[in-house]
Amino acid sequence: MGSARYRPESDPSVGIEVTIARVGARGDGIFDPGGAGKAGDRVFVPLTVPGDRVRVRLGPVQAEGRRGQVLAWLARGPDAVEPACHHFGRCGGCTLQHFGDPGYGAWKAEQVAAALERAGFAPDRPVPLVRTAPGGRRRATFSVQRRGGAVLVGFKERLSHRLVDLEQCPVLAPELIALVPVLRRGLAPVLAEGGIAEVAVTRVESGLDLVLVGPDRLGLSARQALAELASAADLSRLSWQPRSGQPPEPVAARRPALVRFGGYPVLVPPGAFLQASAEGEAALTAAVLTGVGAGAMAVADLFAGCGTFSLPLAGVTGRRVLGVDGNGAALAALALAGRGLPGLTIGRRDLGREPMSPQELTGYEAVVFDPPRAGAAAQAEALAASNVPVVVAVSCNPATFARDAHHLRAGGYRLITVLAVDQFLWSAHIELVAVFNR
Ligand SMILES: C[S@@+](CC[C@H](N)C(=O)[O-])C[C@H]1O[C@@H](n2cnc3c(N)ncnc32)[C@H](O)[C@@H]1O
Known part of the structure; x- marks a missing residue:
């Protein structure tokens, strides 16, 4: 108070x-x-x-x-510290660089504890927190604007549409920061004065994979300029996605965009979802594998994406794994990566409109679900009515997680373990893994 x-x-x-x-x-x-x-x-x-x-x-x-x-x-309060970045305060990317430990770490873990309490669970000890280091974030979406002849590249200001033209960012992987000046030069021929775009960039094993979301049409000279940009930045791939929402179209595919999940090589489609940092992904995968348990031989991975969890899960001899997602391109990448794994099957489905029903879930010994920020209300209700013994929830949004976990509690699930993963460093966001059983 x-x-x-x-x-x-x-x-x-x-x-x-x-x-x-x-x-x-x-x-x-x-x-x-x-x-x-x-x-x-x-x-x-x-x-x-x-x-x-x-x-x-x-x-x-x-x-x-x-x-x-x-x-x-x-x-100043005892946990006040000097921010790591000179853009802090104006840049909307970070909210908490001024908050040092122990307060910062405790606050992140408390967000998860509070969500569990809202769901009706009472964790009897502090929620453990895995930290990730600065400079580890491998995905970012830059805002781009051409103004007064110059191209600005950065993040939106707090509570504003104005752009912070980025000079540094202690959160992002160095390769992403090094790309910023190349984008300023390379996007100048592509954007008209006043033009805006977003550039989603992901560091994969084979380099940087970039999607330009912006102009609805791309003429020949703009395509040439983008191919030159891809070569100047030595990108693995550069794709263009019209703002009107069509799927990304590769403009320069210089090397396959490769990642590995559980050691299995995956060729990710343009704009594919990847966990925000490699360290975060490792912590989440370890928690998911432990939560599922070595003995579960039939596992469903819902909201599977390109297989961050499905592939390591399916690597266990004799285990059946069903990976379900609504994104066809992500599932195609998962299917290709898992073609040597006899236990892996995939299913394309909109789990919001048509969640897997309790009957369909019968026989699964564990279900993992990792929905987008909006959560998985319908699927959580169906899980609550199922007889699946172990449910592992992965979430990047404590608010929707609380709602979904509330359904699980109403269905008789108990909370076994929970882990918070700070892979959205210095933001108010937090990732978590919670394991429930019945
Ligand atoms: C947070 S990502 C997790 C992906 C994967 N588990 C991972 O860790 O890489 C959420 C996934 O949910 C999928 N998704 C979003 N809405 C969906 C829906 N209504 N039905 C099925 N899948 C959906 C997205 O395509 C995306 O792959």
């Missing part, structure tokens, strides 16, 4: 002094008048940590509280 010097002002432009009590789920410090105060009396102050004493200007009253903009720093 915050200190008691809070007096709501009738004039919101008048600064007040507050002491930050905690950091909320979106990464803002919170002053909470508590006591008789209503939720709407809370003040959310970006870039602050618990114990910070600040003078803030109050924004308008909103449902959850008011936003406070720091006018003066009066005292």
Whole structure:
């Protein structure tokens, strides 16, 4: 609870002094008048940590509280640290570089504990957290804009559509940062003045795999410019995807885009999902394999993608693994990679509209599900009504995980283990693996 010097002002432009009590789920410090105060009396102050004493200007009253903009720093909390990047504060990519340990690590783990509590589980010990190192993030989507003849490449500012033209980023793998100046030069002939695009880049084993999402048409000279960019940056592949949503089309395929899951080589399609960092992927895979258990001989991997978990799971002799996903290109890559694995089958399905039913799940000894941020409400309900003994949930969104885990609890599942993986360094996001059984 915050200190008691809070007096709501009738004039919101008048600064007040507050002491930050905690950091909320979106990464803002919170002053909470508590006591008789209503939720709407809370003040959310970006870039602050618990114990910070600040003078803030109050924004308008909103449902959850008011936003406070720091006018003066009066005292810093014990976990306040110098941010690692000079863009921090303006760049919307990071929220928490100013939050040092032990507070930062504890906060990440608490987000997962809070989700479990919302789902009706009461973890009896702190949630363990796997950390990943700076410079490990292998995927990023840069925003690109041509303005005043120059091409800007970076991330959007916090709460804004303006672009931070990136000079450094301690989160990204060095290869991704090194690409930024090459993009500035190489995209100039492709974008008209005022033109915008996104560049999704993934570091794979064979180099960088890039998808330009933007112009709806690509003329011959733009294609030539992109081929030159691919060669200048020594990309493994460069694809173009019109904003209108068609699948990416390779413009320069210089080397196959190769990754390995459980040692099995996978040729990933353009724009394929990969876990954000190799370290994060390793931690998640280890937790999934342990959660499934060596003895489970029939396993379904739902939202399987290109097989991050399916392939290592299917590497166990005698095990049957069904990998299900809605993305045909990802499944084709998984099928090709797993052609030597007799126990692996794949199924294409929209698990939101048509989840695997309790009857279809009968006979599976473990089910892994790793949905996108929106979660897997329908599939979790079907799992809750199934007799599958072990369910392993992987999630990048504690809010939707809480909802899905609530279904599992209502169906009689118990929480066995949980692991938080900080692969979205210094952001308010967190990845988790939770193992349930019945
Ligand atoms: C978070 S990714 C996980 C992929 C994989 N487990 C991994 O770790 O690489 C989510 C996956 O869900 C798939 N997906 C999204 N919506 C879906 C749906 N409605 N039905 C089936 N699959 C879906 C995406 O294609 C993507 O492969």
